[in-house]
Amino acid sequence: MAEPTESSRGLLYRLYQARLRRSLVDASLPHHVAMIIDGNRRWARQRALETAAHGHRAGAAKMLEFLRWCDGLGIRVVTLYLLSADNLVGRPSDELEQLFVIIGDLATDLAEEGDWRIQHVGTSEGLPPALAESLRWAETATVEKTGMHVNLAVGYGGRREIADAMRQIVRSHGKGGGTIDDLADILTPELIAENLYTQGQPDPDLIIRTSGEQRLSDFMLWQSAHSEFYFVEALGPDLREVDFLRALRAFAVRERRYGQ
Numbered sequence: 001m002a003e004p005t006e007s008s009r010g011l012l013y014r015l016y017q018a019r020l021r022r023s024l025v026d027a028s029l030p031h032h033v034a035m036i037i038d039g040n041r042r043w044a045r046q047r048a049l050e051t052a053a054h055g056h057r058a059g060a061a062k063m064l065e066f067l068r069w070c071d072g073l074g075i076r077v078v079t080l081y082l083l084s085a086d087n088l089v090g091r092p093s094d095e096l097e098q099l100f101v102i103i104g105d106l107a108t109d110l111a112e113e114g115d116w117r118i119q120h121v122g123t124s125e126g127l128p129p130a131l132a133e134s135l136r137w138a139e140t141a142t143v144e145k146t147g148m149h150v151n152l153a154v155g156y157g158g159r160r161e162i163a164d165a166m167r168q169i170v171r172s173h174g175k176g177g178g179t180i181d182d183l184a185d186i187l188t189p190e191l192i193a194e195n196l197y198t199q200g201q202p203d204p205d206l207i208i209r210t211s212g213e214q215r216l217s218d219f220m221l222w223q224s225a226h227s228e229f230y231f232v233e234a235l236g237p238d239l240r241e242v243d244f245l246r247a248l249r250a251f252a253v254r255e256r257r258y259g260q
Contacts, residue, residue, distance in 0.1 A: 013242070016242060017241060017242050017245065020242060020245035020246065020249060021245060023249060024073070024245065024248055024249060024252065027248070027249070027252035028251075028252050029073060029074070029075065029248060029251070029252065030075060030204075030205035030206040030228075030248070030251055031075070031076050031077060031202050031205055032075075032076070032077035032078070032079070032201065032202045032203065032204045032205050032206075033070060033075050033077070033078050033079075033204065033205070033206050033207075033208065034078070034079040034080075034081070034204035034206070034207045034208070034219070034220060034224075034227070035063070035066060035078065035079070035080050035081065035207075035208050035209075035210075036081045036207065036208070036209040036210070036216075036217065036219055037059050037062070037063060037080065037081065037082070037210055037236040037239075038209055038210050038211040038213055038235075038236055039055075039059075039210050039211030039212075039213075039234075039235030039236045039237075039238075040052065040055035040056045040058065040059035040235070040236045040237060041055050041056075042055070042211065042235055043055040043058060043059070043235040043236065043237045043238065044056075044058075046235075051095070051098065052095050052098075053095070053098035053099070053102065055236075055237060056098065056099050056102050057102050058236075058237035059236040059237050060102050060103070060105070060106040061237070062236060062237050062239055063080055063082075063106065064106070064109060064110065064113070066078075066080075066239065066244065067080075067110070067113075067116070067148070067150060069241055069244050070148065071114065071116070071147070071148045073248070075148065076148060076149060077148070077149045077150075077151070077201055077202060077204075078148060078149070078150050078151070079121065079150075079151035079153055079198075079204060079220070080150070080151065080152055080153060081153045081156065081217075081219050082103050082106070082152055082153060082154050083099065083103060083122075083153075083154045083155060083156070084153075084155075084156055084157060084217060084218060084219070085122070085123070085126070085155055085156060085157030085160055085218070086157065086217070086218060087099075088126045088127075088155060089126075097128075100127070100128050100130070100131045101130075101131075103131060103134075103152075103154055104130060104131045104134035104135075105134075106152075107120075107134045107135050107137075107138040107152060108134055108137070108138060110138065110150055110152075111137070111138035111141045111142050112141075114147055114148075115145045115146060115147030115148075116142060116145060116147050116148050116149075116150050117142045117143065117145040117146070117147065117148070117149050117150065118138040118139055118141075118142045118150050118152060119139055119149065119150070119151050119152070120135040120136070120138070120139060120151075120152050120154060121151045121152065121153050121154075121156060121161075121197040121198055122152075122153055122154050122155040122156035122157075122161075122197065123155050123156075123160065123164070124155060125155065126155055127154065127155050131154070135152065135154060138152075149201070151198065151201075153219070153220075156197075156218075156219070157218045158216070158218045158219055158220055158221030158222065159218060159221065161196055161197050161221075161222065162192070162196075162221065162222055164195075164197075165192050165195035165196050166192070166195075168195045169183070169187070169191060169192070169195055170183065173186075192222070193222070196222060196223070198220075198223060203220075203223040203224070203225070203226065203227065204220060204223055204224060204227045205227060205228065205251070206227065206228050206229075206230060206247065206248075206251045207219075207220070207224060207227045207228070207229050207230070208229075208230045208231075208232060208244070208247050209229070209230075209231050209232070210232045210234055210235060210236045210239055211232075211233075211234070211235050211236060212231065212232070212233045213231070214229075214231050226256070228250075228251050228254055228256065230247040230250055230251065232247065
């Protein structure tokens with residue numbers, strides 16, 4: 001039996017993709033999707049490319065494509081985990097320098113794309129001034145936009161976020177003349193949530209991670225308390241729209257009980 005040709009495989013792929021899309025027409029889709037893009041360096045190594053930067057740039061291009069998929073389906077909030085606080089101390093300096101440029105370019109591209117509002121979530125400590133400025137510019141340039149809200153998690157750590165929230169609460173309470181006993185009485189999960197980097201946003205309904213790894217890596221530790229997780233085997237740059245549609249289909253059939 002003859003092997004299917006590239007054109008026939010492409011046709012089958014498009015038919016399958018269309019069927020997946022139809023299955024989601026009346027489905028319950030997530031309001032907030034978070035993406036941990038992983039596997040960029042492995043992607044570059046598998047192709048014997050000279051540096052990891054080739055993989056990171058391919059991953060950044062894929063994230064722009066991913067956001068277009070989300071926007072097309074009416075998803076209102078997307079968070080991209082692009083650079084962790086751990087990466088800032090664990091990656092070689094030459095790789096980080098290239099990654100800083102790639103993330104800065106991505107922030108600029110996203111700010112110029114459609115009606116998306118861009119927000120940096122994380123700390124600027126440890127980021128080079130040029131990248132910090134690119135993130136600030138993207139936020140300022142899109143602050144009046146009303147389309148999809150895109151969080152760029154750069155220099156982000158979930159533990160650091162919670163610690164920063166607590167520091168902010170303590171300082172604010174102290175400036176108001178409150179005591180430690182008073183603070184103990186008013187400290188609630190809701191108050192902590194109001195002081196996170198993502199204050200005012202819904203928690204992620206669905207968190208997707210590429211490359212087959214199944215861990216959070218210090219990502220949205222507080223906000224993911226009731227999130228659904230979906231792990232994709234594809235490396236970041238190889239993520240396909242059908243992979244994303246499968247994740248949405250899996251989400252749609254899960255029963256979210258919230259402890260009930």
